[in-house]
Amino acid sequence: MKNIFQDILQFFKSHWPHFIVAIPAAIGITIVHEFAHCIGVWLQGGEVTNFVWLPSATEWGHMEYVFAANTKQNQVVISFAPYMFWILLALLAGILASRRKPWPFWCASTIFLWFFVAPLADIANAAIPYLLWNHDNDFFQAFGDMRPAFIAIAILFGLASATYGYLLNKRLYRDRAIGFPAYCLLATAAAIAITAFHSF
Secondary structure, eight states: OHHHHHHHHHHHHHTHHHHHTHHHHHHHHHHHHHHHHHHHHHTTTOEEEEEEOSOOSSOSOEEEEEOOTTOOOOHHHHHHHHHHHHHHHHHHHHHHHTOSSOOOHHHHHHHHIIIIIHHHHHHHHHHHHHHTTOOSSHHHHHHOSOOHHHHHHHHHHHHHHHHHHHHHHHHHHGGGOOOHHHHHHHHHHHHHHHHHHHHO
């Protein structure tokens, strides 16, 4: 157990520059998230009428749009666009990690945290409240009422993402990779923290 916490402590100590920029980076993530929604609108011929990227006490950001009368649009494309982009970004992290020559630590940590961890956190931030029957987020707008099948899908996706993330960590960090027990503890703690945040 001591080695696990030492592993976690070392992980946080070696990544401190990223934690310093976490707040402005969160704003950047919000901008990308909302811009992806906009792309979903523009691709279908709609017009974006409002774009809010500064977080408030009630939301991270939002955008508003209109379509011409009698214009059909696919709500799934609009609502799910940011999450498809995050999945593609996470897959890009895997491609970058496949490089034979090790990345410098600053580059490896940037890929891991901002191409994988942050995108997966944004997905979880929408998926978890949806599974808790929150009817006011992107997943509800895309898929409607939560159905039991989504729980199974979410579990499978979560397990696949966690496994992928651990392999990504091993490949990017090489001899500085966090161990499996410490990785599992951090991943579980993150999931519990997001769930608790949306439960109160």
